[in-house]
Amino acid sequence: MTPQPLNDPLLILGIDTSCDDTGVGVVALYPGGRVEVRANRIWSQTVHASYGGVMPELASREHVERIDAVMEDALKEAGVKVADLGAVTATSGPGLVGALLVGLMYGKGLAQGLGVPFYAAHHLEGHIFAAASEAELQAPYLALVVSGGHTHLFDVAQVGEYRLIGATRDDAAGEAFDKIARLADLGYPGGPAIAEAAQRGNPRGVTFKEPMTGQSSYDFSFSGLKTAALLAHRAGASGEDLAASFQAVAVKHLLKVTLRAAHDLDRRTVVVSGGVAANRALREAFGASGLRAVFPGQGLNTDNGAMIALAGAAAIRSGREPGGLDDGAAAYAPLANV
Ligand code: KG4
Numbered sequence: 001m002t003p004q005p006l007n008d009p010l011l012i013l014g015i016d017t018s019c020d021d022t023g024v025g026v027v028a029l030y031p032g033g034r035v036e037v038r039a040n041r042i043w044s045q046t047v048h049a050s051y052g053g054v055m056p057e058l059a060s061r062e063h064v065e066r067i068d069a070v071m072e073d074a075l076k077e078a079g080v081k082v083a084d085l086g087a088v089t090a091t092s093g094p095g096l097v098g099a100l101l102v103g104l105m106y107g108k109g110l111a112q113g114l115g116v117p118f119y120a121a122h123h124l125e126g127h128i129f130a131a132a133s134e135a136e137l138q139a140p141y142l143a144l145v146v147s148g149g150h151t152h153l154f155d156v157a158q159v160g161e162y163r164l165i166g167a168t169r170d171d172a173a174g175e176a177f178d179k180i181a182r183l184a185d186l187g188y189p190g191g192p193a194i195a196e197a198a199q200r201g202n203p204r205g206v207t208f209k210e211p212m213t214g215q216s217s218y219d220f221s222f223s224g225l226k227t228a229a230l231l232a233h234r235a236g237a238s239g240e241d242l243a244a245s246f247q248a249v250a251v252k253h254l255l256k257v258t259l260r261a262a263h264d265l266d267r268r269t270v271v272v273s274g275g276v277a278a279n280r281a282l283r284e285a286f287g288a289s290g291l292r293a294v295f296p297g298q299g300l301n302t303d304n305g306a307m308i309a310l311a312g313a314a315a316i317r318s319g320r321e322p323g324g325l326d327d328g329a330a331a332y333a334p335l336a337n338v
């Protein structure tokens with residue numbers, strides 16, 4: 001008789017189709033609570049390039065066309081068969097409704113067919129738990145989600161209990177990176193392009209005024225920096241100096257607000273996640289801040305399916321009831337208490 005391995009993990013599939021990336025990941029959840037990312041496959045859509053933004057209907061169609069292949073790749077990477085899956089998680093919101101529905105319906109159908117529990121995940125909960133790939137997240141902690149669509153600061157008292165304590169009043173951090181990169185002709189996506197150009201620029205080459213100093217709330221603002229960048233560009237500032245100076249002030253702003261919140265609420269740990277968390281200058285600044293900063297592992301900062309599986313693992317560990325088949329897709333879905 002073949003001996004059964006002890007401590008077999010639960011294999012959780014995670015699907016994210018909230019915007020223009022088709023992401024499928026597999027995470028192993030061990031009985032003691034340890035998690036391990038076994039696969040993380042992403043198909044990044046390029047059909048939107050000529051439109052200057054994401055076209056919702058094209059995104060949905062592309063998800064439909066790609067999801068089977070991405071799923072197959074993910075299972076292959078994880079070295080498992082579909083029948084080995086013990087739970088399925090998919091993003092239900094926020095995002096583009098048509099795009100979300102593709103992954104959500106796929107996930108529900110799969111879970112139903114396999115007879116395993118299905119969990120609907122909040123996209124931002126996914127971004128936060130992406131960091132669980134690197135360290136066990138022990139609440140309470142702060143979570144700063146900085147992406148192309150979000151700049152949100154949460155106080156996480158425990159899994160499933162999220163209090164939004166600050167957010168951007170205008171543009172998201174990633175959106176500002178993207179817009180300033182476009183303005184200075186540095187390329188797309190703007191975040192990596194700015195980070196790359198910044199290495200050759202002078203962070204004091206362009207004067208930016210740090211936003212929202214003196215506020216008593218924990219909010220962020222990036223539109224003033226965008227305007228200042230436009231004026232500096234017109235006045236002849238180099239793309240490199242613009243990139244270096246903008247990156248420096250953006251990082252300073254994000255860090256200062258977060259540090260003040262951590263001090264006021266007596267939090268020692270901060271999870272920094274979302275696409276902008278891939279930024280090296282940001283990681284270094286938070287790493288040297290005195291807080292315990294936890295970032296997602298490689299490939300888990302920007303939208304992906306593994307982070308949704310990690311959110312599923314956290315939900316399962318916390319004893320959350322699986323969702324019914326009536327969980328719907330929601331374009332607008334604030335992350336409050338789940
Ligand atoms: O999380 P994400 O994939 O999508 C949203 O849910 O929005 O984040 C994408 C954003 C883009 O704005 C991109 O420019 C930014 O993350 N980003 C970066 C870096 N890599 C990606 N921003 C700054 N530095 C980076 N290295």
Ligand code: ZN
Binds near residue numbers: 123147274302303
């Ligand atoms: Zn995202």
